[in-house]
Amino acid sequence: MRVGVLALQGAFREHILVFEALGASTVAVRLPEQMEGLDGLVLPGGESTAIAKLMRAYGFYEAIRGRLETGMAVWGTCAGAILMAREIGDARPDQEPLGLMDIVVRRNAYGRQVDSFEAPLHFRHIGEPYPGVFIRAPYIESVGEGVEVLAEHDGRIVAAREERLLATTFHPELTVDLRVHRFFIEQIVAVQ
Amino acid sequence: MSEQATTGTLRVKTGLAEMLKGGVIMDVVTPEQAKIAEDAGAVAVMALERVPADIRAAGGVARMADPTIVEAIVDSVSIPVMAKCRIGHFVEAQILESLGVDYIDESEVLTPADDEYHVNKWDFKVPFVCGARNLGEALRRLGEGAAMIRTKGEPGTGNVVEAVRHMRTMLDEIAWVAGLREEQLFGAAKDLQAPYELVKWVHEHGTLPVVNFSAGGIATPADAALMMQLGCDGVFVGSGIFKSGDPAKRARAIVEATTHYNDPDIIARVSRDLGEAMVGINISDIPDAERMQERGW
Numbered sequence: 001m002r003v004g005v006l007a008l009q010g011a012f013r014e015h016i017l018v019f020e021a022l023g024a025s026t027v028a029v030r031l032p033e034q035m036e037g038l039d040g041l042v043l044p045g046g047e048s049t050a051i052a053k054l055m056r057a058y059g060f061y062e063a064i065r066g067r068l069e070t071g072m073a074v075w076g077t078c079a080g081a082i083l084m085a086r087e088i089g090d091a092r093p094d095q096e097p098l099g100l101m102d103i104v105v106r107r108n109a110y111g112r113q114v115d116s117f118e119a120p121l122h123f124r125h126i127g128e129p130y131p132g133v134f135i136r137a138p139y140i141e142s143v144g145e146g147v148e149v150l151a152e153h154d155g156r157i158v159a160a161r162e163e164r165l166l167a168t169t170f171h172p173e174l175t176v177d178l179r180v181h182r183f184f185i186e187q188i189v190a191v192q
Numbered sequence: 193m194s195e196q197a198t199t200g201t202l203r204v205k206t207g208l209a210e211m212l213k214g215g216v217i218m219d220v221v222t223p224e225q226a227k228i229a230e231d232a233g234a235v236a237v238m239a240l241e242r243v244p245a246d247i248r249a250a251g252g253v254a255r256m257a258d259p260t261i262v263e264a265i266v267d268s269v270s271i272p273v274m275a276k277c278r279i280g281h282f283v284e285a286q287i288l289e290s291l292g293v294d295y296i297d298e299s300e301v302l303t304p305a306d307d308e309y310h311v312n313k314w315d316f317k318v319p320f321v322c323g324a325r326n327l328g329e330a331l332r333r334l335g336e337g338a339a340m341i342r343t344k345g346e347p348g349t350g351n352v353v354e355a356v357r358h359m360r361t362m363l364d365e366i367a368w369v370a371g372l373r374e375e376q377l378f379g380a381a382k383d384l385q386a387p388y389e390l391v392k393w394v395h396e397h398g399t400l401p402v403v404n405f406s407a408g409g410i411a412t413p414a415d416a417a418l419m420m421q422l423g424c425d426g427v428f429v430g431s432g433i434f435k436s437g438d439p440a441k442r443a444r445a446i447v448e449a450t451t452h453y454n455d456p457d458i459i460a461r462v463s464r465d466l467g468e469a470m471v472g473i474n475i476s477d478i479p480d481a482e483r484m485q486e487r488g489w
Contacts, residue, residue: 008451009214009235030452045211047235047271054233054451113294114317116204119197135207174207
């Protein structure tokens with residue numbers, strides 16, 4: 001199994017370390033052609049505006065949409081979840097999401113950095129409370145019919161799945177708890 | 193928040209810095225510049241009243257920016273906004289926290305307010321980034337509660353030599369600590385004038401416990417890629433962008449070079465036709481008393 005982590009900007013190294021600890025072979029993806037042969041791709045946390053600009057400048061939008069049709073799984077964390085959304089609630093006019101997943105996401109939904117927080121989450125299918133780390137986080141405002149809600153915090157959706165797509169508004173890569181990464185590999189990437 | 197939630201933890205403080213990695217943080221003095229920076233792909237902006245080159249030229253006492261400027265910049269962009277307070281000036285820091293900035297830079301670019309102590313950064317919910325020239329300085333700042341480090345370089349010069357020197361010193365000293373035997377760490381803590389627990393952490397992990405950006409003198413895409421190849425996590429560009437001929441284009445080019453720092457073809461392409469770079473200053477031409485890097489204890 002080969003998992004790529006988009007390495008344009010943000011916390012990509014942390015994702016790579018976790019996947020390697022779980023025995024997956026990983027690729028740091030900086031150019032679209034590096035997605036060749038990947039079973040899964042992670043869009044990491046970072047600054048969504050910065051990542052989106054670099055993605056567009058290097059042709060990632062078309063390339064990811066194309067790879068999706070050939071069965072690549074995609075997981076977006078925080079900024080990555082924003083990019084995956086069908087619609088961004090409070091987008092800047094020039095901010096076009098990738099539109100992979102039938103969710104509407106609101107950016108910086110909890111306020112500024114002083115409002116960033118940690119909270120235990122009940123994440124479906126993975127058991128005991130999961131340590132949620134929310135940093136200038138978005139939340140998922142609404143989901144389409146085919147989307148399964150996996151976790152909520154304070155009445156807001158913070159994790160969801162639609163077939164081979166996973167979105168989390170928090171940062172599993174900043175914890176030592178590997179369960180969400182394992183869930184992505186075992187329940188999404190490995191299931192063809 | 194009705195459900196259990198904890199704000200201001202070290203993990204969310206250091207976590208924001210993790211999200212900025214591989215990115216460029218740009219000095220701006222107006223909302224218009226902040227938008228140019230955001231459009232170019234900056235991961236954050238540093239709200240200032242003057243860029244370091246102008247602070248250097250103006251002389252006198254440099255202080256925290258006017259809250260009106262900071263607030264206008266906070267309102268103009270959706271990326272994180274940082275702002276500088278003077279070394280040891282905890283009231284300026286309190287003001288910046290109340291204005292809603294996302295990171296405070298306790299910075300040697302401004303005139304120090306305390307010649308002995310830095311701000312006790314554990315008192316704040318907002319995270320701090322601090323400058324350092326070497327490992328001891330970095331670990332002292334972390335001991336005081338900083339959540340991110342930047343090597344200092346020499347601000348406002350457009351001369352990358354000090355940035356390189358500080359990054360190399362940092363990495364050399366980390367390698368030295370990592371290679372020591374455990375009983376030597378007590379002596380190392382004494383030599384570095386740094387908290388023992390942090391020295392031990394560096395020994396065990398072979399790296400700093402927080403993100404380390406490079407700052408102070410980066411003016412070109414090649415400078416940014418140089419610092420990234422040397423091993424920093426991202427770059428601050430101060431005067432280098434808005435003191436140049438075509439700020440928007442140069443800003444975009446530095447962003448791309450920071451992401452693709454290992455790809456000379458891309459760096460070559462983005463380095464073309466950027467217009468005038470900022471005029472640089474040789475470090476030997478700056479009197480000792482005017483070297484900003486010497487500030488901080």
